[in-house]
Amino acid sequence: MARQLLGAVLVLVLLAPTAGAPESPPLAIVVHRARHADLSLSELAQVYFRRKRFWDDGTPIVPLNLPAGTPLRVAFSHAVLRRSEDDLADYWNRQYFYGVLPPATLASTAAVLRYVAADPNAIGYVPLSEVDDSVTVVLHVE
Amino acid sequence: MSGSKRQSATAGRDATWQAAACMAVALLAAIVAVPAVRAADSDPTTYPRREGPEIFGRDTPIGRLEYVPGRGLQVGRTKLTIGGFATIAGERLEGGHGAVTLDNANVFLFFDPVPYVHVFSEIELSRLAEWDTDRPHAHSAPGIDVDRLYVDVGKTDLLNVRFGRFLTPIGRWNQTPADPLLWTTSDPLIIEEVFDEAVRGAMLWGTTFPHGSALSYALYGTFLDAIHHDRDADPAEHSAGARLEWASLAGWTIGASYFTSQHTHERWHHLGGVDALWRPHERVELSMEAVSGEGSQHAGHEWGLYAQGVVEVVRTLYAVGRYERFDPPEADGRTLDLFDIGITWVPRYYLRLKADYRLADHRDELSAPGLRMSFSILF
Numbered sequence: 001m002a003r004q005l006l007g008a009v010l011v012l013v014l015l016a017p018t019a020g021a022p023e024s025p026p027l028a029i030v031v032h033r034a035r036h037a038d039l040s041l042s043e044l045a046q047v048y049f050r051r052k053r054f055w056d057d058g059t060p061i062v063p064l065n066l067p068a069g070t071p072l073r074v075a076f077s078h079a080v081l082r083r084s085e086d087d088l089a090d091y092w093n094r095q096y097f098y099g100v101l102p103p104a105t106l107a108s109t110a111a112v113l114r115y116v117a118a119d120p121n122a123i124g125y126v127p128l129s130e131v132d133d134s135v136t137v138v139l140h141v142e
Numbered sequence: 143m144s145g146s147k148r149q150s151a152t153a154g155r156d157a158t159w160q161a162a163a164c165m166a167v168a169l170l171a172a173i174v175a176v177p178a179v180r181a182a183d184s185d186p187t188t189y190p191r192r193e194g195p196e197i198f199g200r201d202t203p204i205g206r207l208e209y210v211p212g213r214g215l216q217v218g219r220t221k222l223t224i225g226g227f228a229t230i231a232g233e234r235l236e237g238g239h240g241a242v243t244l245d246n247a248n249v250f251l252f253f254d255p256v257p258y259v260h261v262f263s264e265i266e267l268s269r270l271a272e273w274d275t276d277r278p279h280a281h282s283a284p285g286i287d288v289d290r291l292y293v294d295v296g297k298t299d300l301l302n303v304r305f306g307r308f309l310t311p312i313g314r315w316n317q318t319p320a321d322p323l324l325w326t327t328s329d330p331l332i333i334e335e336v337f338d339e340a341v342r343g344a345m346l347w348g349t350t351f352p353h354g355s356a357l358s359y360a361l362y363g364t365f366l367d368a369i370h371h372d373r374d375a376d377p378a379e380h381s382a383g384a385r386l387e388w389a390s391l392a393g394w395t396i397g398a399s400y401f402t403s404q405h406t407h408e409r410w411h412h413l414g415g416v417d418a419l420w421r422p423h424e425r426v427e428l429s430m431e432a433v434s435g436e437g438s439q440h441a442g443h444e445w446g447l448y449a450q451g452v453v454e455v456v457r458t459l460y461a462v463g464r465y466e467r468f469d470p471p472e473a474d475g476r477t478l479d480l481f482d483i484g485i486t487w488v489p490r491y492y493l494r495l496k497a498d499y500r501l502a503d504h505r506d507e508l509s510a511p512g513l514r515m516s517f518s519i520l521f
Binding site: 094 | 192225
């Protein structure tokens with residue numbers, strides 16, 4: 001009886017709706033104009049997990065995020081990191097135990113563009129429609 | 143941190159205080175040496191902020207002080223962050239014993255002066271207060287221990303060097319044994335009873351990224367003397383080990399560990415282990431670890447495993463179940479089968495409230511069955 005109950009609970013949990021990826025415009029992954037980077041989607045994920053910490057030339061990567069809960073960030077997390085915001089908070093708790101903090105955040109996509117245009121080590125994501133010639137697009141995320 | 147390994151004594155406490163004093167001096171030096179604050183530092187539209195809800199922020203002559211719960215206090219432009227965690231635990235065991243303990247408060251200090259150097263320390267204030275059914279009054283025996291103190295140096299992802307005292311990289315659990323990161327109130331026996339919690343020496347470690355996954359390695363050895371009376375009851379004088387871990391973006395992590403250790407004038411012991419984590423669904427986490435061989439704490443062959451499942455039943459509330467089997471080295475038929483079932487509530491990412499009940503196939507000094515609860519905060 002207990003096993004049947006446990007099984008029923010598990011099935012209900014797995015069938016329950018999860019917070020799916022919200023509708024999002026196509027994203028552009030942007031870096032400084034002087035940066036020539038060849039990144040795959042999975043490498044980009046490793047950058048935002050802060051496992052991949054250095055560019056190929058040995059300089060440190062500075063990944064930039066948008067504030068938690070913003071639709072663009074949620075969409076980025078689902079599409080690139082394949083994690084929900086709660087999962088990511090748990091992941092960063094474990095990294096914090098080693099003194100590793102999540103990527104810093106900027107208040108808006110305009111701020112991300114300004115910062116990336118000024119810092120050769122930075123990388124960020126913005127809607128493709130907002131990209132201008134102050135930065136280089138290294139990857140598209142649909 | 144918790145567990146039977148954590149038995150420390152007053153012997154060597156002076157050395158611990160000296161280590162803490164050195165860190166305080168380093169902290170002061172970092173603050174004094176900081177460059178003047180820039181006005182742009184406090185502009186949220188141009189200056190990157192740390193992740194998380196800032197509940198305290200103030201511009202000061204040494205830069206902006208920012209406190210984010212669970213991510214620590216950033217001390218201006220010193221590159222220094224102060225954080226940690228604390229736990230209050232209670233238990234009511236079968237047989238009648240009960241206790242409530244303010245078991246420990248652990249402080250993190252980490253310092254990133256340049257991108258290629260990372261200094262990390264964890265200082266534990268232990269045995270702060272305890273109330274139990276065997277004694278009429280609250281009692282405490284506060285102490286201070288340096289759980290971890292190391293520096294990482296590396297300019298590539300593939301090769302880094304760690305030097306100092308750090309947690310033994312065997313399996314997953316022992317590498318993140320802080321209460322706010324765990325789903326149950328107690329550690330599995332294979333974590334507490336088999337190998338030393340920490341090693342003192344150096345480690346080469348790094349990560350490469352084949353086919354989008356992360357393949358990490360660690361090679362380490364002990365050759366330093368203890369900086370204080372060690373938390374491990376009788377730590378190995380010499381040890382060495384290796385770990386390989388593969389993490390996929392699809393939610394799989396698989397690891398294998400090898401550890402060899404030697405006490406003075408004794409033969410070397412050899413231990414192997416495997417571990418895995420799988421997230422088949424956003425709401426489900428399955429994990430296991432197994433070790434077999436001779437650990438550093440006892441002579442003789444031993445083996446054990448645990449398998450744990452965590453399911454988010456409703457948002458922020460998790461059901462947890464764990465099965466353990468442990469066969470200690472003494473061949474006296476004391477093989478233990480343990481079941482832990484419980485719930486964990488995570489109202490905020492930095493708070494964790496746990497309640498679980500341990501069922502055992504028989505009572506044993508290694509693991510008393512009963513109800514355990516804890517409240518922990520990552521600060």
